Amino acid sequence: MANMYNDTVLKHFANPQNVGEMENPDAVGDYGSPVCGDMMKIYLKVENEVITDIKFQTFGCGSAIASSSVATEMIKGKTLKEALKVTNDDVVKELGGLPDQKIHCSLLAEQAVKVAIYNYCKENNIYMEELEGFDPDAEFEHDHGCEE
Amino acid sequence: MEKKVYLDYSATTPVKQEVFDAMLPYFMAEFGNPSSIYQIGIENKNAISEAREKVAKLIGAEDKEIFFTSGGTESDNWALCGAVRMLRKEGKNHIITTAIEHHAIHHTCEFLKEYEGCEYTYLPVDEKGRVNPEDLEAAITDKTAIVSIMLANNEIGTIQDIKALSDIAHAKGVLFHTDAVQAIGNVKIDVKAMGIDMLSMSAHKIYGPKGVGAFYLKKGIKLPNFIQGGGQEKGHRAGTENVAGIVGFGKAAELALENIDKHIAEVSSKRDYFEKSLLEKIPEIEVNGDTANRLPGNCNILFHYIEGEALLLFMDMKNIFVSTGSACSSSSGAASHVLRACGIPEELALSTIRFTVGDLTTREDLDYAIGEIVQIVEKLRAISPFNKNNKWQV
Numbered sequence: 001m002a003n004m005y006n007d008t009v010l011k012h013f014a015n016p017q018n019v020g021e022m023e024n025p026d027a028v029g030d031y032g033s034p035v036c037g038d039m040m041k042i043y044l045k046v047e048n049e050v051i052t053d054i055k056f057q058t059f060g061c062g063s064a065i066a067s068s069s070v071a072t073e074m075i076k077g078k079t080l081k082e083a084l085k086v087t088n089d090d091v092v093k094e095l096g097g098l099p100d101q102k103i104h105c106s107l108l109a110e111q112a113v114k115v116a117i118y119n120y121c122k123e124n125n126i127y128m129e130e131l132e133g134f135d136p137d138a139e140f141e142h143d144h145g146c147e148e
Numbered sequence: 149m150e151k152k153v154y155l156d157y158s159a160t161t162p163v164k165q166e167v168f169d170a171m172l173p174y175f176m177a178e179f180g181n182p183s184s185i186y187q188i189g190i191e192n193k194n195a196i197s198e199a200r201e202k203v204a205k206l207i208g209a210e211d212k213e214i215f216f217t218s219g220g221t222e223s224d225n226w227a228l229c230g231a232v233r234m235l236r237k238e239g240k241n242h243i244i245t246t247a248i249e250h251h252a253i254h255h256t257c258e259f260l261k262e263y264e265g266c267e268y269t270y271l272p273v274d275e276k277g278r279v280n281p282e283d284l285e286a287a288i289t290d291k292t293a294i295v296s297i298m299l300a301n302n303e304i305g306t307i308q309d310i311k312a313l314s315d316i317a318h319a320k321g322v323l324f325h326t327d328a329v330q331a332i333g334n335v336k337i338d339v340k341a342m343g344i345d346m347l348s349m350s351a352h353k354i355y356g357p358k359g360v361g362a363f364y365l366k367k368g369i370k371l372p373n374f375i376q377g378g379g380q381e382k383g384h385r386a387g388t389e390n391v392a393g394i395v396g397f398g399k400a401a402e403l404a405l406e407n408i409d410k411h412i413a414e415v416s417s418k419r420d421y422f423e424k425s426l427l428e429k430i431p432e433i434e435v436n437g438d439t440a441n442r443l444p445g446n447c448n449i450l451f452h453y454i455e456g457e458a459l460l461l462f463m464d465m466k467n468i469f470v471s472t473g474s475a476c477s478s479s480s481g482a483a484s485h486v487l488r489a490c491g492i493p494e495e496l497a498l499s500t501i502r503f504t505v506g507d508l509t510t511r512e513d514l515d516y517a518i519g520e521i522v523q524i525v526e527k528l529r530a531i532s533p534f535n536k537n538n539k540w541q542v
Contacts, residue, residue, distance in 0.1 A: 039534075
């Protein structure tokens with residue numbers, strides 16, 4: 001079937017992993033860009049600074065949902081520090097690529113993970129140098145090719 | 149064969165068998181150049197004349213008022229560029245159009261502003277996509293060269309009261325153009341009764357081929373020639389004619405006119421069945437547009453809490469082909485400019501899908517689509533962070 005997305009993206013989109021709400025999460029992170037019309041919510045269970053469980057909910061296009069799914073797979077079982085190192089480029093690579101105009105959608109997952117970890121660290125008084133200067137309420141500041 | 153359900157007839161339509169059959173001789177046997185004065189040239193010229201007559205009939209025009217073009221976009225360009233170029237010497241460089249026009253109009257306005265010093269005004273519409281005639285009246289100045297208001301909208305299907313609007317333009321001595329690309333074959337058109345000076349149309353929306361359209365120009369209006377070259381189309385639009393395409397358009401126009409009552413009745417009945425079924429089976433969806441006065445095949449639906457492209461992609465995986473005015477790859481204006489102009493907030497405008505049914509849509513197609521859409525919506529809503537108790541807050 002001819003499609004703008006590759007099979008890996010379509011697989012994650014059609015059968016996203018780790019979907020849903022979590023009961024009694026240790027941290028929640030919301031990230032959304034009304035500009036691009038997508039929004040992601042991440043729930044974490046954390047033990048000894050390791051992400052033991054993760055769930056997400058996403059409002060967005062196919063690449064936003066696929067990126068959410070693959071990002072949660074990538075950071076499950078990782079330490080908070082390791083999880084913060086996962087960038088949107090890693091997410092795109094894991095998906096085997098996204099169409100150019102959709103690359104920015106993968107930032108949604110990167111940012112939502114960051115917000116959740118930021119919230120967790122704040123709650124539990126944990127210092128992470130990776131979060132230095134991070135503003136969870138900041139808009140996308142990147143140029144994500146959002147042009148007509 | 150795998151089931152495929154096409155619900156995007158406003159994007160384009162398949163060529164009907166009769167149309168294809170009419171076109172076929174003009175590729176090989178009747179390949180002559182219509183400008184040549186030997187037999188196979190003259191035969192081609194006659195074929196074009198017949199097609200012109202059929203296209204003219206569809207809108208109540210005279211043959212000599214029809215000029216073949218490459219499609220609706222070219223005709224729209226011709227109307228706006230022609231009017232301002234003709235009237236510039238009288239100090240008229242202002243175009244009035246609406247916020248819900250096709251890009252063929254909007255981008256031409258922007259082009260004429262940037263390169264030819266024109267000005268333009270986009271009239272607002274109400275929540276159903278209707279232009280208020282009073283707004284038009286107030287917008288006309290002594291610099292206004294042309295008013296261009298689409299007959300029926302491509303996304304929400306809203307049909308304008310063209311006569312009321314053209315009367316206002318004419319009362320102030322301003323030319324009136326309408327983009328009727330979506331309307332022909334779906335709405336009965338009489339250019340004389342409706343007071344239309346120029347009209348754009350396209351063959352591929354009425355089961356004709358792509359790459360051919362026509363421009364109606366009321367006799368007596370002396371627009372400058374649009375494409376310079378040979379004497380084709382009386383020199384107004386030069387270039388060797390797309391004979392097979394024109395013949396196909398003629399046949400499609402003939403069929404559209406013959407069947408217009410049946411087409412409108414059947415297509416709107418299919419649309420109503422589809423729409424009613426979705427409204428019954430899926431909670432929290434809304435119909436956009438003017439349900440009392442819209443194109444027969446149009447059904448534009450807002451699915452709360454899910455993004456349109458995700459919905460479209462899922463349907464594509466189930467072989468259901470639809471359209472969305474939005475795409476998250478396009479930012480400020482990510483959402484459809486038509487829905488935004490109707491006052492629908494950005495985040496809701498992103499959650500809409502346009503379904504358009506047509507002559508070849510069957511009840512079986514619709515039942516398959518309805519069943520799949522119910523499941524897809526359920527699945528995507530389960531992924532969404534939004535619901536009745538937790539709405540998007542921008």
